[in-house]
Amino acid sequence: MDLGIGMGRQMMGEIDGLEARLARLERRNRLLTACLAVVGIGLALGAVPRQSVEIVQARRIQLVDGEGQVRIDLRHDDEETGLFILDDGGVTRLGAAQFAHGGGGYALHGPQGRGAAVLYLKGDGSLTLYDAEGSVTGRFPEADQ
DSSP states (O other), X not given: OHHHHHHHHHHHHHHHHHHHHHHHXXXXXXXXXXXXXXXXXXHHHHHSOOOOOSOOOOXXXXXXXXXXXXXXXXXXXXXXXXXXEEOTTSOEEEEEEEETTSOEEEEEEOGGGOSEEEEEESTTOEEEEEOTTSOEEEEESOOOO
C-alpha cells in the first residue's frame, strides 16, 4: 500500500509539472502571437505607398491658420472665380478674380478693406486707386469725361 501512495504522489507531481510547463508554453505562445501581429501591422503600414494625387476637384478650398481663421479662399460660384487672401481680421487684402460678366482683375486692399489699388481688365482695362473713404484718387488711363 505504501508503494502505491508514493507512486500516486510522484505521478501527481509529474502531472502538476506538466500542467505548469503547458501553462508557460501557452503564455509564450500568446506573447509570440501578439508580437508577430504587431510586426505584421508595422510591415503592412510601411508597405502602403504614399500616393500623389494628380487632380483635386472642389468648388471651394479654404486654408485656415492655427486658430481656424480662413486666410486663403479659393472659390468658384455663379458670380466669380477667384483667389482671395485675408488678413487676421477676415478682411480680403488681395484678390484675383474672373467675373461672370467677363471682366477680371486684381485688387490690393488696405487695412480694414479701406483704400485699394484695382487692376481691372474688360475691354481696354484700367488701374484705379481708391483712398480710405472709397474715393478715386487716380485712374490710368484717365476716365473719359
